[in-house]
Amino acid sequence: NNHAQKDSYIRIGGGCPAIIGKKLFVQVQRIKAKNKRNTGRYHSKEFYLLTGKLVCDVCGKRMIGNLRFSGRSKTRLATYRCNTHRAMCNNKELNKDYLDAYIAVLIGERLKPKNLRKAVSKVNQQVQKFNSSYDKYHTDVLQQYNEVQDSLANITKAIEKGIFTDDLLQRAERLENEKTKLE
Ligand SMILES: [Zn+2]
Numbered sequence: 660n661n662h663a664q665k666d667s668y669i670r671i672g673g674g675c676p677a678i679i680g681k682k683l684f685v686q687v688q689r690i691k692a693k694n695k696r697n698t699g700r701y702h703s704k705e706f707y708l709l710t711g712k713l714v715c716d717v718c719g720k721r722m723i724g725n726l727r728f729s730g731r732s733k734t735r736l737a738t739y740r741c742n743t744h745r746a747m748c749n750n751k752e753l754n755k756d757y758l759d760a761y762i763a764v765l766i767g768e769r770l771k772p773k774n775l776r777k778a779v780s781k782v783n784q785q786v787q788k789f790n791s792s793y794d795k796y797h798t799d800v801l802q803q804y805n806e807v808q809d810s811l812a813n814i815t816k817a818i819e820k821g822i823f824t825d826d827l828l829q830r831a832e833r834l835e836n837e838k839t840k841l842e
Pocket of ligand 1: 750
């Protein structure tokens with residue numbers, strides 16, 4: 660379309676890969692299943708393989724990763740959707756696991772083994788970098804959370820001893836707010 664003529668964009672007609680071979684389908688399902696098992700990591704961050712590579716066919720905006728846990732069973736749902744207000748575009752979001760796996764298999768089929776190995780190690784490097792920076796972020800948040808918890812425990816102790824000032828209550832309220840944010 661007019662919006663996305665750059666060669667670096669991956670074009671998928673109709674927003675979803677409609678016809679794929681049986682072999683490819685089986686491969687994608689296998690990768691999808693593997694992804695599902697590997698996502699125990701804190702249940703909050705995802706590595707989006709196609710970040711910056713997808714453009715919405717309807718509104719022309721970049722598509723960005725979105726993660727949520729829906730329904731009563733809190734089923735993990737990772738998608739790509741366009742970076743625009745919902746009212747502005749009626750395009751469907753795309754299943755991230757499926758699309759990442761689909762593109763990975765397509766690329767794998769087109770690359771020579773030597774180049775494929777290079778590509779895989781590059782992607783793995785990026786994933787590792789992403790994970791370690793996320794690990795650091797997670798550790799920092801956890802530490803702040805523990806500090807807030809300790810402070811709140813101290814305030815509770817003080818109140819139990821009969822120390823009950825406006826200042827202390829205000830502090831407790833601030834800490835409670837901070838705790839919620841960190842959670
Ligand atoms: Zn759109």
